[in-house]
Amino acid sequence: MDKVLITGLQVDTVIGIYDWEKxxxxxxxxxxxxxxxxxxxAEHDxxxxxxCYETVSKRVVQxxxxxxxxxxxxxxxxxxxxxxxEFFVPWVKVRVMKPGAVAAAQAVGVEIERSR
Structure with a gap:
């Protein structure tokens, strides 16, 4: 299976359950x-x-x-x-990390895999 990878996509957003996080x-x-x-x-260049990595990245940030x-x-x-x-990929793995959410950890996160 071929894969297209985007790693370390940073998104600044309002995220969290606590009032101060909002x-x-x-x-x-x-x-x-x-x-x-x-x-x-690849065959036809x-x-x-x-x-398109850029199009996917922009849509995810949005x-x-x-x-x-x-x-x-x-x-x-x-x-x-x-x-x-929207992009019709047959399978995806998404990892979302939240740095600094827990004082004793560099980051916390979740990872999911989904398919059509």
Whole structure:
């Protein structure tokens, strides 16, 4: 299976369940793995056949920042749904990390895999 990868995508957004969290922006870090058949794009050196990293990244940032979200689990599910339905990827793995959420940990996060 071919994959398109986006790692370390940083998104500043309002995220959290506590009142104080709803008053500030925090950074989430996302890693995306998306199944995509790269053969046609590679064979013809054709951008139109590729899954565009920039377009995917911009859409994910827009999705996460358009309104406050309380849970990183919700972020992961919404991103996975978007990639499956809007970009027609057959399978996706989404990792969402929230640095600094727990004092004793570098980051906390969730990882999900979804398919069509």
């Amino acid at each position: 008053q500030l922006h925090q950074t989430l870090v996302l890693d995306l793995e998306m199944a995509w058949d790269n053969r046609a794009a 054709d951008y139109q056949q590729a899954l 999705l996460i920042t358009e309104k406050p979200i309380e849970l990183i689990e919700t972020v992961a599910e919404r991103v996975a749904h978007c990639l499956l339905e």
